[in-house]
Amino acid sequence: MTWMLRLYPARWRQRYGEEFGTVLAGRRASPGLVLDVLAGAIDAHLHPQIQLSESQPTKGDTMTLAMLLRCAAGGPKLSPQDKKIARWVTIWSALAIAALEIGLAKAFRGAPAVMALVYWSAPALSLIYEQTAYLRQRSWRTQAFVLGGGLSAMYAFMLAVCMVKL
């Protein structure tokens, strides 16, 4: 079950990863637990400011933060409705991906294609949120091309990594 930690953002794992892993390891695996961890991972991706605010920024962080703020200021304005739709698309995608992973893991345990799907799911959810939020005003062709292409390329990369590793 501790592999699910990989679904959380790197900064979150750095801060809470070890203790979260300890608590997770003490629990018996169940669909409810999987959903709870998945929902927590989505929340951590959607609210990164919660982890950003708890530590004093270092010199390197300050530069990164300044660049992030500059990018955010120049980025497209999102309406609450856009954010809401993107949030729900991401949540349902996460549930669908989790169901697929559980099903495939039972049928083809340890297969590189299944492992690649596990590694792929976290960045995929992040991409799904970004694209459904920022590309909503674009044509469906553009959305399908960017999202489909991005997801496929990421999966191909993860599959290559898993096949090399195994």
Place this chain on the structure above:
Amino acid sequence: MMRKTKDDAELDDFGRFSEPALLILVSLADGPKHGYSMTEDIATLAGVRLGPGTLYGALARLEARGLIEPLKSEDRRNPYRLTDLGERALRARLDSMMAVARTGQRRLAHA
């Protein structure tokens, strides 16, 4: 309508984490605890076993608001304790909950 104090408002905007956050503050009221002990304590006191995703979602929010703080530990399990602000927020929230409970019971007695 009950009036909220400034301290009570510290626990606002927690969304689905409101109840877990309150339970965590109650659990920490008798001393520092790490994640696993909090889960066990909350299961005993409220009959709810918080999942790790919910527990750490609420802990991150409480820490970001300055209501709790981590203690240094050589162990992998970081204990947390209430800050002064967290203690005041918990007192204010419990007071307002007790006021609601008293009103409800008084009205039921007259029903």
